[in-house]
Amino acid sequence: MSKRPITVSVDRLRRKRPDGPPPRRLPADERSCPKCQSHWRADEMRRNLRVCATCGHHFAVGARERLDQFADDGWLELWPELRASDPLQFVDLEPYPDRVERAERAGNNEALVVGELAMGGHECIAAIMDFSYLGGSMGSVVGEKLARAADRCVERGVPMVVLTASGGARMQEGVIALMQMAKTVVAFELMQDAELPVIVVLVHPTTGGVWASFASLGDVTYAEPGALIAFSGPRVIEQTTREKLAPEFGRAETQLLNGQVDAVVDRRELKDRIAKVLGILERPTGLDPAPAVTWAQETAERAASVARGLPERSRRLVSKVLKPEEGA
Template identity: 45%
Template sequence: MDQVSWLRRRKPGIKDARKREVPDGLWRKCEVCGEIIYHKELERSLWTCPKCGYHFRIGSTQYRDILADPGSFVELLSGIESTDPLGFVDSRKYTDRLRDAKEKTGLSSAVLSGSARIEGRLVMLELLDFGFLGGSLGSAMGEKIARLARMAIEERVPLVTLASSGGARMQEGILSLMQMAKTSAMLARLHDEGLLHVVIQTHPTTGGVTASFASLGDVIMAEPGALIGFAGPRVIQQTIKQELPEGFQRSEFLLEHGMVDVVVHRKELRATLSKVLEFFSDDSRDEAEDTLDQARKQGL
């Protein structure tokens, strides 16, 4: 993460404490303020720094535990995995990279998809995982996202997407880019069916993922300080040859400019999501209609 801009916004002139060495395991050092945090405490604070609020990057299973009611998540579509249609090799074989990512994360692809309950409400939930090849959008992810959206349509339940991605899966070339169109088309159907899609953008949400499904939410929430954009700040700066504004492409900046609806601390994610689901649910619509009916009857 670009810590400099985070620091600037949080506390001007703070000393960079990154030189302090910490043994692995029991303790973690905050990448921003240098605070040494006991592992258990970090877990309790949902991997956010108790001192400065910095949000550590976490994986899809951690987000699953934060968002879904305990034990309610049922994984779906886990059999859909990436293949290597181009026989792609850069410094390493794509198939080797895939195998390593699977071993490292225990996931079959860069998105964990399933059904879950959030404070009792049934949703389709998909969680991107940056730890799996940068959460990049390949054909497997595209297929899983399109199919989960279709399941949400069939079941008439909301779809919740947690985004965390560096963008398109370069190793799949044009096939990766096609996933942007595929996922967007299926989400358009979800929208036509009058069903809710909530997106939570986390650090980082960039490239083709931002340019497709991660921006196609009816409600877009973002974690504080997350980098959200299409091209990175350096590329933009080099292209337009102009100094970029303070906090450019961060959640708070996007909130100010209308691209994000609400910036939510990780500890509040579940409660906020639940409120949004309730607000758009049929029973709250029924309630609102009842209130309106009563008001009409009373001649108000």
């Protein structure tokens, strides 16, 4: 295959445009809503958590901004130093390290940012995916950070809040990326064994290996309105099957009807909803074991003492059966 660059003639594109006034160029700090065409300044967008105040369209939010939205009073980033290596020396249109470097220049260090914070007064660890970093793809660093986050939760006895936005496994890391599916599932099982809750928020889009692994394993699963939640996106399915899919295919509202999601929650209510659930599921005092653990320990101790007494009692019973005249 030749590697000739694709050239596009601007003149031809101009000719295609219907006659009429040229579209107004927005100032650099303004965004236009793709649904209702309302214009919002950067400060208005940030204040309204990047939700269109007119129609409720949810714009994409970066991981760090999301942590700012969730935290009561600042947050501490964990393991920002982890970086992906390139064991396959993978080159598609450009080498993998070049892609990583470009993504880093845009302001993030990986597709998952983990932070320690308090939400509505409840201590937790939040693992937030960022779609702007290589399509939020899951590679070795995402898997490792999530596994460490689960370890830290168990160590400190705190719940985990996970927010997903991903195109799936990172193809540049090949089978190593696919292995992260199993690794993240084990991390979630660790949380389950320790009786610590995991709250998952599915954000547009949550697809591929991320949806097929940890994203679908939360104890409580919320989704943002209109988010695409599916293994394959509609474009891929339509190209493969050559059939047109319904516009609501894979959307959060459809997944709610299918029972895959517990509730579709507007971003402006999300923090309060999560904090409320954390309050209900939280352990009563700091690092004390959960009531279920205490109950299990007590039951085990009772069973053990019964078992210790059993041989002697059994012996007495047996002797009574053998010599009934002695007891009479």
